[in-house]
Amino acid sequence: MSRLVSRDLIAGRKGFALNPLDLDLPGGSVVALIGPNGVGKTTLLKTLAGLLPPLAGTIQAGSCAYLPPPGTVGAGFTALHLVALGRAGRRVWSTGLAKADIEDARSALDRLGIINLADRPFDRLSSGQQQLVLIARLFVQDAPVCLLDEPLALLDPAHAVAVENATRQLAAEGRVVIASTHDLDFAARVDSVLTLDRDGAITAQTGPLTPETLAALFGVPVSICACCGRPICGG
Amino acid sequence: MKSHLYPLLMGLAVFLAAGTVMATGPLGVHPVDLIAALAGRGSAEAELALALRAPRLVAAIMTGAALAGAGATFQILFRNPLVAPDLLGVSSGAGLGAAVALLAGAGIAAVQGAAFVGGALAAGLTLVCAALARTGDPRLSLVLTGLVTGALASAGLGLAAVLAEPYSQLPTLTYWLLGSFSRATLTEAVLACLPAAAGASVVLWLGFRLDALSLGDEQARSLGLPAGTLRLIAVAAATLMTSAAVAVSGVVGWIGLLAPHAARRLVGEQASRLVPLSMTIGAAFALIIDRLSTAFGPAELPVGLLAAAVGAPAFLVLFILTSRRSA
Numbered sequence: 001m002s003r004l005v006s007r008d009l010i011a012g013r014k015g016f017a018l019n020p021l022d023l024d025l026p027g028g029s030v031v032a033l034i035g036p037n038g039v040g041k042t043t044l045l046k047t048l049a050g051l052l053p054p055l056a057g058t059i060q061a062g063s064c065a066y067l068p069p070p071g072t073v074g075a076g077f078t079a080l081h082l083v084a085l086g087r088a089g090r091r092v093w094s095t096g097l098a099k100a101d102i103e104d105a106r107s108a109l110d111r112l113g114i115i116n117l118a119d120r121p122f123d124r125l126s127s128g129q130q131q132l133v134l135i136a137r138l139f140v141q142d143a144p145v146c147l148l149d150e151p152l153a154l155l156d157p158a159h160a161v162a163v164e165n166a167t168r169q170l171a172a173e174g175r176v177v178i179a180s181t182h183d184l185d186f187a188a189r190v191d192s193v194l195t196l197d198r199d200g201a202i203t204a205q206t207g208p209l210t211p212e213t214l215a216a217l218f219g220v221p222v223s224i225c226a227c228c229g230r231p232i233c234g235g
Numbered sequence: 236m237k238s239h240l241y242p243l244l245m246g247l248a249v250f251l252a253a254g255t256v257m258a259t260g261p262l263g264v265h266p267v268d269l270i271a272a273l274a275g276r277g278s279a280e281a282e283l284a285l286a287l288r289a290p291r292l293v294a295a296i297m298t299g300a301a302l303a304g305a306g307a308t309f310q311i312l313f314r315n316p317l318v319a320p321d322l323l324g325v326s327s328g329a330g331l332g333a334a335v336a337l338l339a340g341a342g343i344a345a346v347q348g349a350a351f352v353g354g355a356l357a358a359g360l361t362l363v364c365a366a367l368a369r370t371g372d373p374r375l376s377l378v379l380t381g382l383v384t385g386a387l388a389s390a391g392l393g394l395a396a397v398l399a400e401p402y403s404q405l406p407t408l409t410y411w412l413l414g415s416f417s418r419a420t421l422t423e424a425v426l427a428c429l430p431a432a433a434g435a436s437v438v439l440w441l442g443f444r445l446d447a448l449s450l451g452d453e454q455a456r457s458l459g460l461p462a463g464t465l466r467l468i469a470v471a472a473a474t475l476m477t478s479a480a481v482a483v484s485g486v487v488g489w490i491g492l493l494a495p496h497a498a499r500r501l502v503g504e505q506a507s508r509l510v511p512l513s514m515t516i517g518a519a520f521a522l523i524i525d526r527l528s529t530a531f532g533p534a535e536l537p538v539g540l541l542a543a544a545v546g547a548p549a550f551l552v553l554f555i556l557t558s559r560r561s562a
Contacts, residue, residue: 046453049457050456051453051456051457063459064457065457065458066453066457067457068453068454073450073451073454074314074450075446075449075450075504076499076503076504077446077503077504077505078503078505081443081446081505084443085443085446085447085450085458086458088443088444088447088455088458088459088460089458089459089460090459091443092444092459092460092461095440096442096443096507097443121503121504141458141459
């Protein structure tokens, strides 16, 4: 089972730092990261992924894969090749990708029900299809920690459901999965929630998200719908 | 088609094109005669034709393949279909190096060496400035500093033309700047193939790594690749190819832009297919240009002019067709 551990980790960039973070996340569950725009969710994810140097502290994890929001990755080659590139890190100095890499890429696409996209150029796919292809690449890359930046942004309901299910599959195989999101329904459905507030404080929520927590976090009044129990912001 | 068959078929295509060029035009010889001459048992005419035209063929094939391979590499690397070896100022830098050597009265070997040094210095200047200015998108800062390096080198070339002695040096300089496949001897052309081949081997080896780099450094690093190192290797290899071409043939434009575009329409964006096919198309295009340069009377037309005259409209047509298809 994978594990993501950080000790006194300070994520940030020039002129801006989050509060020190002690994390100990076991694999096998999906963690949502919520907070207002601009508080540093992306900075935190990229720091955990090793793409930004931490200002202080340590991170212990295997390799971490980072996926940017839908619509931000562009590639003119086929979806199948993009998925096979998930193995690039294991073939850094070899002559090329192995046949097995292509086969694994094919079965990852098949598994997510999008094998029909294999030979289409990635740039010609919808953002929902692209996001599924990129998640198929996470299966092929097989990093123990997957950090997804707003994986549901811009997606229609059908693709959002497909991406959410794929995210659960990633976690079900023992990986640590953290997804930043503004979709509070999604945050309410996943296994646990981290909140990042305007003061740079990162808090692990215990129990369900209350209207009070959400109101304090986002700075808008929040009520709970009487019939379905969903949070309604601004109401 | 099996992927390892590609290089073989492409090599065969270029060989056939070269044979066709040899068999037609002034001093045209029958292919059978030509093969006999290659084996050292041909007629006197065939031997003469081979001696006179083999260096040009080698120079044309090497220049076309190297510029096209470098162009394809830069286009993938910067995920920008409108860049060419001129992007990093490499062509202009190599041109300036050669011009300085010409003004100093150096022989052709020294001119070639100076072209290498100029190209490498230009690439180095571009890379160092881009590293210093690395805020935001590193791909953009590299393109911008390359533009600056190219502008400086072009200004230097203009100055060289002004300073050149008008009756002895200026014609040589001008002619070289307009590009020619006829300056190098067979030995010089073959020797210049070595660095070009080394660069090409590296670029072909990079293959899928170039595809990963085209996603941006952040994605490449997230996939577990040492993106900075690989990007540097790719730029160095493409620079080596460009310098080798400029050293032998002078400044020949458009091939590095045109060939990858044509190849992309045929095999798509994947580097392992795009780069070798670009090199083949580049070599074939250079052979056609070489054939055209002697087709209009006794005076040889500069290949740089012909490459622009044929390549620029061809590129425009390709570009419009491609844009319309993807719109």
